Amino acid sequence: MKPAPTADLTSQALDRFREVNGLFPETSHILEHKRQGKKVLGWLCTYVPEEIMHAAGVLPIRITGYSHEIKPDEGNAYLYVNNCSFSRSCLQLGLRGGYDFLDGIAGGSTCDCARRLMDLWHHYIATSFYHMITVPQKYSSKAHELYYEQITQFTQHLSEFTGIEITDASLSHSIQIYNESRELLRKLYDLRKANNPPITGSEIIEISNAGFRMPKETFNEYLKNLLTNIDTSRHAYSNSRARLMLTGSILGNHEFVESIEQLGGLVVTDDLCTSTRHWYDMIEVNQDESPLRAISRRYLNNFPCARMIPHDERLKRIRDLAQGFRVDGAISQIVHNCTPYTHELSFVTKMLEAQGIPVLSLDVEYGTASSGQIQTRVQAFLEMLEGKRR
Amino acid sequence: MLFAGIDIGSRSAKAVIMRDDTILSSAICDTGPESIKTSYKVIEQALSSAGLSLDDIDYTVATGYGRVLVPFANENISEISCHARGINWYFPSVRTILDMGGQDCKAISCDGNGKVTNFVMNDKCAGGTGRFFEMIAEVLNVPLTEIGNLSLKAKTVTPFNTICAVFAKSEAIAYLKKGTPKSNILAGLHRAVAARSFDLLKRVSLEKDFSITGGIAKNRGMVAKLTEMAGLEPLLCEDPQIIGALGASIFARERFQGGTLENTKVQYGYTDGTGNYFITIDTGKCNGCGKCVQVCPAEVFVLAENANGQPKAMIKETARKQLPLLCPGFQSCNENHEANCHTVCSEEAISHSW
């Protein structure tokens, strides 16, 4: 449960992130960036390297659609009701002008819904920049070669678009900034290993969301400020019944996590692409290789999305997180019609249950805060976990 | 000690009053638009038939869709946990429960103590819920309480491909127009719903002793179709609709007394100056396989029916008073006999105190 509002330093540090989310997209950072005549691009999926956009002087903003559950009128009309509610939410926001501040969009061929979202975006929402990256679905050396070739194309396209040459030096600089961010996030997330974590899963999502909507340099400052000021003796949860992991599809609304935490479920870790999975792997530049090579390797090898084949690496990493953060149970939240995660669910469930970690699976609409049915399932799940311990 | 369980469902509200382990009274009424009013109405109905007032109740647990809105409840617990606990009170051997409620359908696995071990719910859709049957009853102009019986009178089963509430309604209307008998239409709908519920049961693994709870369990047509599909006779209690509230009142007692009750464990034997000599059989776990009867070198076991007509391992009447004389105790028996009551019991239902 969220602690009562106090003027303590931790809350103040958290409020800086909340302010970004509250004002977005009318934040001073975006306005200032545009005023300087620089470009703002939207990106979709964690397989689009942000460092490259950053090195081209672009402010990369993640496309996450509405932050709440919507009535997908245009979403359904254009993408049909059976495409995932995330893609419908994004398209609807785009069609209604919510992304008019962008100069363009970059996406990857990650899944059917993302592909179609990009197709329709291209056709119905005119932007001056549009780029689609072929993202191989496996990890072979040939796949790495193709992905490298693809992001080389992306680099050239960006250079042409912005008129800014992307050099090894500028890429190295961008890598440094993004890696710093990853290190800071790891420190922050590791605080949740404590028995009584000083920060909730809901607050983590708020922080993560802000990170997608602001310059990385400023985000790093905010993170440093939080890590300096956070009171590690703070007990963020007042009501604790079990330690949980969140697994599954993209999640944008922190209120969903909050609703689980209000029932007594401590969300201490996750494998979400809007949280842990986004920052997990560092970019490691080996000697005698170009920074672009290192970026390419990291992005294809990073904590995998359910789309990747084989799934062994993803399952292993989920297991490691579950053990590392000592979870009692896992809640899988799968955005309605998210096919890759639906297919993977039975494998994840089997693997976690073999570790003695029960899994509750929830089928949700993207952006949902909660619902009576979800509350009942979560509560019953927590009761079941308590019963197991007795 | 007096305890109350109250279950505010989406279509109806239920209350159960218990004195210790005995049901004193129960009540059912429709859920009105105001959940708080409904909760008072149903509890007072139950209290008055027991000649009690709310002040007499020591502890109240609320459950169901409206569980957080019961002002006089001490605590709320999800209906999934309550159904498992409630059915365990009636039938300790039940391991699988199908709860067919007003707006959702759940399949629950539980252990011998009525603790939930797994559960699944229907995907987001009203098909096959109480509301679905209400709608069908209305379309066919048959009282809701009659649809099940009428479905059993069908000469042929009208094929229904869908139980999507919207599609099923229009299909039913189309059949009516064609002059298809209502009984046949109902049989088809019942079969389609049963098939879907059966799918749900398969997902938690269906055990031999299973039960159906919730309002729809009163529908004989539905029970018949499920029995046919599962190839198993469900254990049904008198009023399957109050099971959630019953579970809640059992939880109320447990929470009030602190800790979990283990009322399914039956002890045989006695204590004397030399020590405690008890064999405990967990009737919740015992599956009545009878292997203990076969292997026991002292022949103290017998298989007999319990109050619910289920086969359970028990200690022979004649052996109870001389148990330590016949049975050398688990330790020494285990040394001499590789197969004994503990090793053959796959459910680990038997324990010795010596």
Added chain:
Amino acid sequence: MINLQNTSETINHLLRTFRLLQKVGRKHPEVRKHEILFYQLLEKYFTRILNAREEGNFIATHTTFMPGEILYAMDIVPMQTEWTSWILALFTKRGTDFISEGRRLGLTNEVCSAQRGIAGAFSLGTLPRPDAVIWSNLICNNIAKNGELIMEINRCPGFFLDHPLGDSAAERNYLRGEIEDMIHFLEEQTGRKMDWDHLSDSVAGTMKQIEISRQICELRKAVPSPFHPQEFMEMLTVTYLFQGQPEATEYLEMLYEDLSLSVSEGRGAVSPERFRVMSIFLSPIYRAPFLEKFSQEHGMVSVAEPIFTQWEEGKLDPTRPLDSLVQKLYMLPERSLYSPVGERTLKKIVDCAKEYKADGAIAYADVACQHTCALIKLFKDVLNDIDVPLLILDCDLVDQTVTSEEDMREKLEQFLELLEDR
């Protein structure tokens, strides 16, 4: 879990049915020769699967758009997942069991019923256990993500062939590498070597089949159009199951001759021909008899399926079999659903409607097929610009519980009324 007894019983039942259908066909002069051949070919395909174990043959199960030429060239028994399970479901009436078993395995309703059914058919042991699974992401997530489950159910090794999104030189080269790797995988698993001459022959066969398919498409431009709705699924089945093989060539030649005779005699598939429609995506398999009957009653004829029968321009070169297979995968009519859908695909839809003089178009919107349904709005808009109305028909390719025949009939009739009024 796998019950071989059950499997051979099921296949034997299927074979008896195919033989019966051939016999009945021969007795009725109005049944055309290629229809009898169709059942003869199904019998052949399933007989090979049935006897594979006994004859010590290697069975590779593969998804729809895998280059089957490779399997034939290595003398591996192919078992095409989608079509074998659908045919089984159709002739044994066990489709619902398959789908429900798939659900039990964890595939929810969001996964298309075709893939749920495939996993279910394997799990129930109705399909024989393959020695290997080869699958790809052509054409959707559902196909791509089902492979690992099929491997697990059958406890067999597998190879996933990754299709790149676009068609740049680098991407074509990647696809070539993937095919090579797959051949290595199969060589390792079977202990056999690729017979490159045989592969060249198969590639030549495929080229031949593409040419005849194009000619058949030309014939369908005739007024009245000679092609029956039932023939669409039969033609797809044969060309998917016997890629590059003489069997498919024979079938297509026979079909072509029959259609050209009809055209020269001015005979249409329906008489009188009143409505020419273009079909977008696949119509429900189990509704084929209904659609045939409905078409006859209402004088409706499907003149083109731009996404399933219209091959892209291009040629195959049997002397360069690997490059040709890459080329073929890029020419596949269905691939237009995989590549980014833009001006090129939209132009194809529009051109098709014009060239085939379509009065209207029907989009079969499979409720669990995301990548096709997400195109409906795009297609509707471009067809609207040339004044060709589009009917969206919600359905499910294999799950019969989704919509009723009544509902389909009603919508189709209303659509034809609208076309009539124009």
